[in-house]
Amino acid sequence: MNDVLTQSRPIRLKGRSFLALALTPELPFDDWLVQLDALASRSAGFFLRRPIVLDVQGLELERAQLRDLVSQLGMRNVRIMGIEGARSSLLGPDLPPAMADGRPASDVEIPATDETQKTAPAESVVSPAAPLPRAMSSIVISQPVRSGQSLLYPEGDVTIVGSVASGAEVVAGGSIHVYGALRGRVMAGTMGNSSARIFCRKLEAELIAIDGFYLTAEDMEPALRGKAVQIWLEGETIKAEALS
């Protein structure tokens, strides 16, 4: 027995992200539930077997109200796996766990589009258990990105050991690091991450963008051309400085 215990492997904890529907209820809940029922009656089973996260951001709620809503939804076969945007005092062991750091994903198609604006659920990528800090994933590309190639990585950071050629494109959800000349187009923080940055050994880019704000080669500071540079976003302004 002891042998087994001492030799047993440690329990493995892993982070993993899943796609879930984020449902945004509105006050008063009774009216909102009526609308939800209308949607459910038009497309039975829309919520069945789907992981649902309740987004209560910005709602003035009592704990009893929230518990009531969750049980009302449970009676409609809408099973809530977590609650987003709730004060921690609202949540207790009898309610689904808190969710944080959800990242937006593309919208989900709703079966019937008319009159459903209010119940339109937005899809959201949710990190698994709230207490675990979420690690941004990243990839390393160890060859040059050639003209005409397009590298898309919405999940996180991209590191390129090599150059990004003129006419090539790198799009990342997080930051972009180029250990080589950056001659193509790079877009960092495309999933709404304004703290993403761009780093390169030699700036000769055609276009750079962070969180949708962009600069073309013409608008870039001429003194930074050919230099090792880092680029970040301050408010709505793209800032760049040479790395010494």
Added chain:
Amino acid sequence: MGKVIVVTSGKGGVGKTTSTAALGAALAQNGERVVVVDFDVGLRNLDLVMGAERRVVYDLVNVIQGEAKLTQALIRDKRVETLYLLPASQTRDKENLTPEGVEKVIASLKNAFDWVICDSPAGIERGATLAMRHADVAIVVTNPEVSSVRDSDRIIGLLDSKTVKAENGEPMEKHLLLTRYDSARAERGDMLKVDDVLEILSIPLLGIIPESMDVLRASNVGAPVTLADGRSAPAMAYFEAARRLRGEILPVTIPGEKRGFFGKIFGRKAA
């Protein structure tokens, strides 16, 4: 089993056909069996540069369509007996090139020859991708100017993704052949320098072919430059490139240049 080489560039007019003929003739003069294949269906030129335009009966499309046997379509060179040409069709559409047909032809050529050199059409469409598809080695022909370099970069990307080798996860062997190089103009800044091109493309250098009237003269008489005048500067550069293709390690030089310039180029290696 022979080696299949594709001579490609993306951009037109940079010297693919000239280089195919010159390298083919250079390799064949060493006694190796060489076939040069024209993939430029509809705009064939290799037969002219090889001086075989009046001897074309059947072509690549005829062979692929089963209208002729491979041995009927192959044209043996009159000057070097181990050098053959498989011409392209001038009248047919390039839609007649099918992936299966090309694969079969390349496989039989590989069995019969030491080197199968495919002259790719310009562009990145069907003809070009089929020419590169079964290659073991790629020669990327580039002029020292920005549009040619960017197109070559695009082609290198395709070589790394659209070839059989790449699809099997094997690395594709790629060499840069810098043609129409004029060192005086590069020094003046009118042209990209060798180092700039190598830095952008980051593939090993096979050779530097100087800009020369000898190349034009050779194609006008219908002879690969390595057969027309073996002592000319471009011919010597092609001979050296052919030796590097065989695996010899030689410092890259520009024949006919002054010694002072040699020093700068000696021992050059790409990343």
